[in-house]
Amino acid sequence: MENMSEFNNDRRNFFRINDRVYIDITELNYDEVSEVASAIKNSPSIDNDSQEKRQLSTIQASLTHLIEQINHTDRQVARALRLIDDKVSIISHMVQRQQNTTDSRKMVESNLSGGGIAFMTALQYTYKTTLDLRIELQPSGTIVHTIANVVACDKHYDAPKDKPYYLRLVFTHMSEYDRNFLVKHTLSRQAEILRTTEK
Secondary structure, rough: OHHHHHHHHHHHHHOOEEEEEEEEEEEOOOOHHHHHHHHHOOOOOOOOHHHHHHHHHHHHHHHHHHHHHHHOOHHHHHOOOOOHHHHHHHHHHHHHHHHHHOOOOOOOOEEOOOEEEEEEEOOOOOOEEEEEEEEEEEOOOOOOEEEEEEEEEOOOOOOOOOOOOOEEEEEEEEEEEHHHHHHHHHHHHHHHHHHHHHH
16 A cells, blocks of 8 residues: 555655746766765755755744644735745845845746756757756755756757757756755745735
């Protein structure tokens, strides 16, 4: 009999959202894969910056849960709290963008899940090419480090000329923390989308 908690976790890993992220891509050769995979697995313990981000993530999860509870008894108060939370997130995002030295990069429109990502790219990659990805999630600025394999990379003739290829990737190596954070991020973004459509 299938373990339902494992089944639900698997469904969450592959739940997809449309999202805007920053992506750094490096193609890996055969010899580099095991080295990068080992670095991901044995990533150093929490530094001050990542510890603060984890604390913020925990607070956000608790706040979201509390607002959902309040929503059962007073929808107006819950809506006000969501608006305040959204306002704080926007301000935080603006401050991070001002302090971020990588603003010269362009955001990428992607289709994202805990199991993979797809987006338009300028380069064509062959099937099963192995890539080293660093995905910066917004607005937290958290960077998820993963190894991914190319599932498909097809040219779309109606796409912009500077990015004509639709690249689909499946994640093969990722730390447990990064995967959990990515899944929580997709669920949080889904909740935001649902709240927006309800307004």
